[in-house]
Amino acid sequence: MKIKLFVVATLLIATACKNENKTEVQDEILAPTESITEQNMSEMTDATTSTENSVATEAPVMTFEKTEHDFGSITQGENVTHIFKFKNTGKSDLLISDAKGSCGCTVPEYPKTPIKPGESGEMKVTFSSAGRNGLQSKTVDITANTATGREQLMIKASIK
Structure with a gap:
C-alpha cells in the first residue's frame, strides 16, 4: 500500500512539474512574439497614417463660394437655376466623376x-x-477625387 501511495505521489509531482515547465516555456516563446507583433502593428499603423496624410495633403480641394442657395x-x-462657383485650392488636378440630385427634380x-x-x-x-408645394x-x-471623395450642395425654395 505504501508503495502504491509513493508511486501515485511521485507521478503527481512529476506531472505538476512538467505542466509548470511547459507554461514557463510557452510564456518565454509567446512573449517575444506578442511584443514583435505589437511593434509591427504600431509601425504598420504609423505607415498607413503617414500615407493617408500624404495623399490627403496632395489631393485636390473643392472650395465653393457657397454650398447652399435659397431661391426664395x-x-x-x-424651373430655376443657380450656378455654384468653386476653385481647386488643392495640389493636384480635380476630377469630378459624378453629381446627382436628391430627386429627379x-x-x-458639372x-x-x-x-x-x-x-x-x-x-x-x-x-x-x-408638382411640388411648400418648402x-x-x-x-458630388463624387470627386478630393480627400473625402464626396462634396454636397443644397438648394431651397418655397413653392406657392
Whole structure:
C-alpha cells in the first residue's frame, strides 16, 4: 500500500512539474512574439497614417463660394437655376466623376475635364418645381477625387 501511495505521489509531482515547465516555456516563446507583433502593428499603423496624410495633403480641394442657395419664393411649375462657383485650392488636378440630385427634380451639370490647381469651375443646378408645394430642400451629391471623395450642395425654395 505504501508503495502504491509513493508511486501515485511521485507521478503527481512529476506531472505538476512538467505542466509548470511547459507554461514557463510557452510564456518565454509567446512573449517575444506578442511584443514583435505589437511593434509591427504600431509601425504598420504609423505607415498607413503617414500615407493617408500624404495623399490627403496632395489631393485636390473643392472650395465653393457657397454650398447652399435659397431661391426664395417661386411659382409652382417654374424651373430655376443657380450656378455654384468653386476653385481647386488643392495640389493636384480635380476630377469630378459624378453629381446627382436628391430627386429627379434637381439636375446638376458639372465640368467633365480636369480642373488644375488654382483654376475655377462651375456647377449648374436646375430645380423643377412642377408638382411640388411648400418648402423644398434638395441636395446635390458630388463624387470627386478630393480627400473625402464626396462634396454636397443644397438648394431651397418655397413653392406657392
